[in-house]
Amino acid sequence: MLYKFVKVFLLVLIVFITSCDSKKENEPEEKILVKIGDVTISLSEFIRRSEYTVRPPYCKGSHNLDKKIVINSLIAEKLLALEATDTNMILQSENVKLYLQGIKEQGMRQWLYAKEADEKVELDSAAILKTMQVAGRKYKVSYFSLPDSSMAVEVDKKLNIDKKTFEDTFYELTGIDSIPYREVEWSTNEHNSILDSLYSEPLKKNQIVGPIKINKNEYLFARINGWLDTPIIIEKQFNERWKDVSEKYHSRKAQEIYTEFIIDVMKDKNIEFMPETFFKMANLLGPIYLTTDKEKEDALNNAVWQIENNEVDYSPLNDQLKEMQDQPFFKINDEIYSIKDFIKEVKIHPLVFRQKKIKKKDFGQQLQFAIMDLIRDKYLTEVAYEREYDQINVVKRNYNMWKDNFSYIYYKEKYLRSVLPDSADGMNYITVLENYLNKYVDSLQYKYSDKIQIDVEEFNKIELTRIDMNVNYNNEAYSRVVPSFPIITTDNKLDYGKKMYE
Numbered sequence: 001m002l003y004k005f006v007k008v009f010l011l012v013l014i015v016f017i018t019s020c021d022s023k024k025e026n027e028p029e030e031k032i033l034v035k036i037g038d039v040t041i042s043l044s045e046f047i048r049r050s051e052y053t054v055r056p057p058y059c060k061g062s063h064n065l066d067k068k069i070v071i072n073s074l075i076a077e078k079l080l081a082l083e084a085t086d087t088n089m090i091l092q093s094e095n096v097k098l099y100l101q102g103i104k105e106q107g108m109r110q111w112l113y114a115k116e117a118d119e120k121v122e123l124d125s126a127a128i129l130k131t132m133q134v135a136g137r138k139y140k141v142s143y144f145s146l147p148d149s150s151m152a153v154e155v156d157k158k159l160n161i162d163k164k165t166f167e168d169t170f171y172e173l174t175g176i177d178s179i180p181y182r183e184v185e186w187s188t189n190e191h192n193s194i195l196d197s198l199y200s201e202p203l204k205k206n207q208i209v210g211p212i213k214i215n216k217n218e219y220l221f222a223r224i225n226g227w228l229d230t231p232i233i234i235e236k237q238f239n240e241r242w243k244d245v246s247e248k249y250h251s252r253k254a255q256e257i258y259t260e261f262i263i264d265v266m267k268d269k270n271i272e273f274m275p276e277t278f279f280k281m282a283n284l285l286g287p288i289y290l291t292t293d294k295e296k297e298d299a300l301n302n303a304v305w306q307i308e309n310n311e312v313d314y315s316p317l318n319d320q321l322k323e324m325q326d327q328p329f330f331k332i333n334d335e336i337y338s339i340k341d342f343i344k345e346v347k348i349h350p351l352v353f354r355q356k357k358i359k360k361k362d363f364g365q366q367l368q369f370a371i372m373d374l375i376r377d378k379y380l381t382e383v384a385y386e387r388e389y390d391q392i393n394v395v396k397r398n399y400n401m402w403k404d405n406f407s408y409i410y411y412k413e414k415y416l417r418s419v420l421p422d423s424a425d426g427m428n429y430i431t432v433l434e435n436y437l438n439k440y441v442d443s444l445q446y447k448y449s450d451k452i453q454i455d456v457e458e459f460n461k462i463e464l465t466r467i468d469m470n471v472n473y474n475n476e477a478y479s480r481v482v483p484s485f486p487i488i489t490t491d492n493k494l495d496y497g498k499k500m501y502e
Helices: 043-051 064-084 094-116 125-134 149-160 166-174 192-199 235-266 275-289 293-301 318-324 339-348 360-386 393-419 429-451 456-461
Strands: 032-036 039-042 137-146 181-185 208-215 218-229 270-273 328-332 335-338 452-454
Touching: 032 043, 032 064, 032 429, 039 043, 039 064, 043 064, 043 393, 064 393, 064 429, 094 235, 094 339, 094 360, 094 393, 125 192, 125 235, 137 149, 137 166, 137 192, 149 166, 149 208, 149 218, 192 208, 192 218, 235 360, 270 275, 270 360, 275 318, 275 328, 275 339, 275 360, 318 339, 328 339, 335 339, 339 360, 393 429, 429 452
Parallel strands: none
Antiparallel strands: 032 039, 032 452, 137 181, 137 218, 208 218, 270 328, 328 335
16 A cells, blocks of 8 residues: 655644533632542532543442442542552652653543534524424435546536436436435534535425535535434424534534634644655554454553553563664654654554544554544643633642552452462452451541541532433543543442531
8 A cells, every 4th residue: 555655734633522510710619528648529520520431339329338439439530549659669660650641631632622622612592493493304415426626516506407307417427226325313413514504494395405414525415315204392302403403503612613723833843754764653553443443442451552560561562662762753844753763652542543433444544543643632732821721720630530540459369369379360359348348448438537528518509310321522632531540449328527517
């Protein structure tokens, strides 16, 4: 496969980023649910840790006992992290340091998005109302696409001036009798141009829509064959549809604003790949990224950003990458990045591919795009550091949540090895909890009881759901919103600490 090695301007690099919630210029207020000396658990952290990942069977319900097990588990996680201290072995691992740096910097970019895009959106109520009139329609459409604008102009003439039928026009283009067909809904993840064309105003049966520009080299024509409609009847339906349409318009407008911001940040910056080195890296990385999702996850955990050991285990790429580590891989303007530099950047910011399913012949191009996106985020992170977004409270809380989880896992395993040196891995986790971890957590609750404060009044207001969820970010280097729920105690009593008073 041939790749084009030219200087590529970094201006078309956008991902969907979930933003932080804030309605004012300064950092948001946090409701603190638990204090353990200087360590805290916010109400938001409690909700996210209990609802954004799957809880174990012994506390996955919505009863008060489940809620007490949840808060005891989250407090126990912090207590084990305190026992481990910040000098523990896992936090001294260079790979974990870079991983946590990446978590922090992703949070900083999310805050940057909130400030530069999300908070600057101004919605057009009239446009929302127009869309709401037809947003309940599920359109049934026939369609075909064209590869360039000249063909689109020609087809537009055939349909609207020469009055040829949709089927005849399609047959002249393709020689195929059966025209493609699909259903389109407002709520589906369609291209913005398609949604704008179908949902900006009421359409009629057999109406032809197009040409719709999808991208530089693709134009679409569609014919409305009919639709099923879900009309607004009651106030609740009106409010729900207003919310749905408003949120989608808000997200789109925020992305447009952020695109302009990125263009300004990345102006005058370009990347040039070194052809020989790039071919080698593409051949090495291709087999890893082109595997199934499960195989890919296992391979990458054991290769480029493995975080369990102090030294990176590059297996199965170890020998090849070490031999190549000083070779120049690409340069940004006049700054050259070697393979070693690239690997370090990937440990901070794992590659995110724009296409989830990549064909072998397209891997080289998609690898270039993923590296370009990494570089874009590197410059956005620099802007966030200049604005001291690493000091924003919710950014620090997210970082500390992940750091404490690493320490908790390390210290839990260390404790279990001390009491069960040979059999902990083979035992049922409930047995381990009931015979060992519950007692240990009880001792830590007693040890730290004078330092623990709980906002009981706020805690009693919390209502848990029974729904299993794994919430992930879309197109982010670190997709998991929160760490896995800590399997540390089944204790359902709050018989330690003291009430928190303002």
